[in-house]
Amino acid sequence: MTKLQSSSRICIVGAGAAGLSAAYYLKNRGYNAVTVLEAAGRVGGKCRTVEFEGRAFDVGANYVTAAYKEVRKLARKFGAQLYTESASTTATVMVDGTVAFQPPRQAITRNGNYAKFVRAALRYFCIRFLLRGTIDRSGFAGVAKHPDLCVSFRDWLKIHKLSVLEPMFEIPVSVMGYGYLDEIPTPYALKFLGLATYCNLLAVGLGLPTRWPKRFVNGFERLWRNISAQLDVRLGADITRIDRAGPIRVYFRDDKMMEFDYLLLACPLNTDVTNSFLSLSNEERDLFSRIIVNSYVVASCAIPNLRLPRRIVGMSPTPEVAQPWAMMQQFADNDFVQFYTRLRDSEAGSRKKVLDAIDLFIARLGAKRSTDFITYDEWSYFPHVTARDFRDGFYDRLAALQGRSNTFYCGGIAAFELVETEVVLFSGTEWRLG
Numbered sequence: 001m002t003k004l005q006s007s008s009r010i011c012i013v014g015a016g017a018a019g020l021s022a023a024y025y026l027k028n029r030g031y032n033a034v035t036v037l038e039a040a041g042r043v044g045g046k047c048r049t050v051e052f053e054g055r056a057f058d059v060g061a062n063y064v065t066a067a068y069k070e071v072r073k074l075a076r077k078f079g080a081q082l083y084t085e086s087a088s089t090t091a092t093v094m095v096d097g098t099v100a101f102q103p104p105r106q107a108i109t110r111n112g113n114y115a116k117f118v119r120a121a122l123r124y125f126c127i128r129f130l131l132r133g134t135i136d137r138s139g140f141a142g143v144a145k146h147p148d149l150c151v152s153f154r155d156w157l158k159i160h161k162l163s164v165l166e167p168m169f170e171i172p173v174s175v176m177g178y179g180y181l182d183e184i185p186t187p188y189a190l191k192f193l194g195l196a197t198y199c200n201l202l203a204v205g206l207g208l209p210t211r212w213p214k215r216f217v218n219g220f221e222r223l224w225r226n227i228s229a230q231l232d233v234r235l236g237a238d239i240t241r242i243d244r245a246g247p248i249r250v251y252f253r254d255d256k257m258m259e260f261d262y263l264l265l266a267c268p269l270n271t272d273v274t275n276s277f278l279s280l281s282n283e284e285r286d287l288f289s290r291i292i293v294n295s296y297v298v299a300s301c302a303i304p305n306l307r308l309p310r311r312i313v314g315m316s317p318t319p320e321v322a323q324p325w326a327m328m329q330q331f332a333d334n335d336f337v338q339f340y341t342r343l344r345d346s347e348a349g350s351r352k353k354v355l356d357a358i359d360l361f362i363a364r365l366g367a368k369r370s371t372d373f374i375t376y377d378e379w380s381y382f383p384h385v386t387a388r389d390f391r392d393g394f395y396d397r398l399a400a401l402q403g404r405s406n407t408f409y410c411g412g413i414a415a416f417e418l419v420e421t422e423v424v425l426f427s428g429t430e431w432r433l434g
Contacts, residue, residue, distance in 0.1 A: 004262065009033045011248055011260040015153045015233055016045020018411040018422040019225050019266030021074075025426040035258070036228070037237035037250065042221070043228045047419065049219025050375055052302070053205045056219035059338065059375050061419050062085045063213035067196040068420045069221075070427045075216070078226040082214040085330075088204060089314035090171070093319070099364050101309050107316040108168035120164045121202055127160060128195055135190045138425045139414055140395040143187050150391035153189040154181040168205050169193065171314040175326045177296040177342060177381045178417075180318065185387040191416045198342070208311075210399055215330070223250040239277045244405040264408045268293070268383060281405070290389050291413055295343035296381040297354050301336040301369040303362060321422065322353050323363045335370065344380070383413040 004010075012019045015038035023034045027306040042048075046060040064071055064082060086153060090107040093214070109117045128135075134146060143149055149156070156295065157163050165182050170181055171361060173192065178184050193201070201208040216223060238253040248260040267273060270291040273282060306329065314326045338356045343350055357375060362369060386396045402408050415421040 004031070006030045006032060007336040008262060009248075009260040010035070010262045010264060011250060011258070012036045012264045012266055013239070013242075014038065014045065014266035014411065015040075015043040015228065015235070016266060016411070016422075017047060017224065017419045018415070018425070019045075019264075020227050020233075020265055020427045021423040022266060022410060023233075024074075024227055025405070027231065034232060035260070036231060036233040037239060038235050039231060039237055039239070041235050043233060043235070044221040044382070047220035047224055048307075049221035049375065050300075052374065053302075053334055055331060055334055055336070056217065056222070057300065057330060057336055057338065058215065058220050059300060060379065061216060063219050064215065065197050066200050066212050066422075067194055070423045071208050071420050073427075074227065075223060078223060080223040080226065081217040083214055083217055084211055085213050086311040087207075088312040088314060089308075090316040091313050092316060093236065093361075093364065094181070097364055098296075099361070101313070102285060103207060104147055104168075104171075104314075105207050107171075107204045108165075110167050117164050120162050121319075123160070124162055124165060125195070125198065128190065128193070128198060131190060132195075136194060137186060140187055140191075140390070140398040140416075140423070142396065143390055144393040147391055149186045149190070150387050151186055152182045152387055153184050153186045156186040157181070167316060169199065170318050171316060172197075172201060172299075174318040174342075175314050175340065177294055177340070177379075178293060179294060179382070180344075186318065186388050187390060188384060188416060191400045191421065192418065195242055242278050244279075244407060248406060262406045264410060268380060268410050269409060269411065269413050270383060272278070281404055282396065283401060287394065287401070291383050292385065292386050293380040294382045295350075296344060297341040297343060298338060298375070298377045298379070299341070299355065299358060299373050300338045300375045301358075301373045302371050303329075303337045303367050303369050304335050306335070306337060306365065307332070322350070336374070336384045351378070383411070384417070384419040385413075 010026060010033065012023050015036050019036050020043060022361065023036050026034050048060040049056050049058050088104060090104055092364055094100050132257045148197050157166060166181060173189055174180050200210055200212045239250060239255050241251040243249040248263045268286050270293060271285060271288045274288055308329050312328050319325060321342045321344050324339045324341055327337045341354050390417060398409060410425055411422060415425045
């Protein structure tokens with residue numbers, strides 16, 4: 001493959017966090033012909049912000065943690081202000097249907113006594129520290145060489161005698177859409193629960209003061225809008241076909257065509273997406289067919305006179321799918337409330353099932369929404385593969401594909417579905433084109 005020149009024409013498909021950060025850092029490195037194509041009418045992807053009564057609310061990606069070093073650099077550069085979120089609590093629906101709130105410390109120590117919990121917490125820190133070289137680099141290439149990691153996170157915790165930590169981990173891992181602990185492969189969970197995030201989680205769980213997490217005052221999407229303003233981003237790009245036989249030729253529904261030297265796919269890679277405009281190689285088709293996504297719903301409504309003990313409420317233990325897994329009321333003086341719900345699949349009637357369950361939960365709180373639901377977003381979230389696919393070398397095969405047919409792959413499946421990891425993939429020195 002020819003080495004990339006500053007004049008090389010680069011096409012990036014997708015204007016979410018991965019695509020825009022790729023374009024931003026490539027431009028900063030002197031590549032002057034970078035074009036971002038986005039099918040939707042806005043940028044940001046899963047970073048979506050709405051306004052209600054003069055305030056911004058994120059109904060997709062929302063938090064910035066201590067681990068978000070590159071995102072915070074971008075925030076400072078583009079004047080995106082942050083504020084610290086208030087403390088959280090947990091809630092449980094009791095047998096009689098009432099909702100009981102309890103501090104996180106009480107919920108996370110339910111599997112053992114406090115001393116046992118503290119010992120396990122220290123042990124996890126030590127083990128995770130030793131795994132930095134394997135887990136903390138961008139992507140997951142090479143993880144297959146560690147078969148002890150290629151198991152479910154619940155099994156890994158059990159093997160390392162850390163099962164007492166399950167209640168603490170299930171709130172951020174499961175409630176945030178990554179799946180139950182016996183579903184998510186260990187490398188993903190360890191990537192998410194890096195040392196900075198873990199220490200903050202521990203502080204929250206134990207009721208210790210912390211400056212994290214934070215939110216953007218004007219929403220996460222605004223940051224990407226500010227970044228995209230200095231890039232060549234084409235919204236509403238209705239791509240019908242991409243031909244990679246020679247130069248990269250992108251064809252659109254309006255019969256227009258654009259020609260490029262390199263293609264970077266920052267869109268979902270699962271075959272139901274990529275098959276619609278790409279002629280996939282056998283290797284691409286096999287790899288992309290293994291990608292799984294979670295259906296994750298964020299719905300919001302206005303609930304007057306609701307007074308939660310804390311702004312963030314995570315359900316513990318994690319409920320069944322289609323039930324509310326978490327709720328947030330960012331401001332005590334604003335009626336906007338968000339509910340987070342996992343689905344198994346996007347099936348007929350799922351929206352009504354989800355909204356009925358939310359209404360029942362609201363009633364259990366002794367409240368009632370004042371309007372129809374303001375937003376309902378069903379995200380195809382967390383592209384991932386199974387623990388077996390990890391063990392069989394999925395990520396080594398994906399890494400070997402990078403650059404073939406002058407095509408590169410990024411986004412959630414390559415970096416892990418977290419804004420920071422997608423940005424880091426391009427911000428450092430590890431990412432190379434050509």
